[in-house]
Amino acid sequence: MTTEDIIYRIGYIRNRANLSARALSLTIGKTESYINRLEQKGFEPSLSVLLEIITACGSSPEEFFYRDITRYARDKKTLDFLDSLPAQRQEAIIALLSDVKA
Numbered sequence: 001m002t003t004e005d006i007i008y009r010i011g012y013i014r015n016r017a018n019l020s021a022r023a024l025s026l027t028i029g030k031t032e033s034y035i036n037r038l039e040q041k042g043f044e045p046s047l048s049v050l051l052e053i054i055t056a057c058g059s060s061p062e063e064f065f066y067r068d069i070t071r072y073a074r075d076k077k078t079l080d081f082l083d084s085l086p087a088q089r090q091e092a093i094i095a096l097l098s099d100v101k102a
Helices: 003-016 022-027 032-041 049-054 069-082 087-101
Strands: none
Touching: 003 032, 003 049, 003 069, 022 032, 022 049
């Protein structure tokens, strides 16, 4: 993951959480200019600050670092459903999908 990816994702989860830069800054104990510089200049926050941002925006590290953050909720719902099925049904679905893909 690049610095640009991290910065994009911070903006994505902040906007999705409907938080202004100021509201986020107050929540994590940073200045509003810190958030603005972070999103505009693209510097990497420390891991602890990044985790605070993720939590303040109502996200999780799993979602934040998922290969496509915009698809995380749908993919997680699908995987949770598949996990709830017995192993035999999971294998049947995998076989069915493999046939469709081929």
